[in-house]
Amino acid sequence: MQEITLDEYKKALLHLLDYFDTFCKKHQISYSLGGGTLIGAVRHKGFIPWDDDIDIYMYHSEYEKFVKHWKDTQNITLAGLYDKNYRCFCCFDKIYDSNFIFEDYTHQFGNLFLDIFIYDFVPDNPKFIYKNIQKIKFFKKLTRSFVKLSHKYGLMRGIFLSCAKLLEKKTLSLLEKWRLTYTDANCENIAIFMSEYAKSEHFIMPKQYFSNVVYLPFEDRKYPCMNNYDEHLKKYYGDYMKLPPINERVAPHSFKYYKAN
CATH class of the missing domain: 1.10.287 (Helix Hairpins)
Known part of the structure; x- marks a missing residue:
């Protein structure tokens, strides 16, 4: 393996996001940037400088359409492709690129990935x-x-x-x-069921947030983002435009990055 910089790793992440975006456009699948990636688009017009992953939000119905059309390549794979129970049981899926590897703080290794967080319809209660x-x-x-x-x-x-x-x-x-x-026909809100990281009251949002996406700059490209991104980000992250303390500006997943031979 050849060690690479965080910036080089981000270029690989961006390449994976481009691959994902092109696939979604081809099959008319809707999605939005989410989490820290959405903050990055709004606040930095790209990656948060110390971030090392990409988050995507998607309706469950759009995700099932995504899985239906998806084909693994030699290096790019979808974790839940061949396991229906996994897709139903989890609140997210991952797309991996085996060409790139990270080492986390416990010295465990993993492939570069893109997270897809899956939203379901919920009643107004x-x-x-x-x-x-x-x-x-x-x-x-x-x-x-x-x-x-x-x-x-x-x-x-x-x-x-x-x-x-x-x-x-x-x-x-x-x-x-x-x-x-609970379906699109009888619900006005959506939420992530299985998230271990989100407070449920924060991750409930009106489905209209996804009705008309807006395209925001991200690095030198533009990607779809929910139309009420400011309201959503304030609800979950508070004053998200304010930079965190310097000691908190660290990569969340890893500290070493590699390109596979």
């Missing part, structure tokens, strides 16, 4: 939404615990894995029921 999202997240956490226990206690591996599969089935059933009940 924040307490009901919060209750159900917490229930789903609890089942997911419990499932992971049983999987970990199956590795720790080999003699009871079968029992723990059976419990994990039952919980996963229960969670998938709840999610499928939700997605059949």
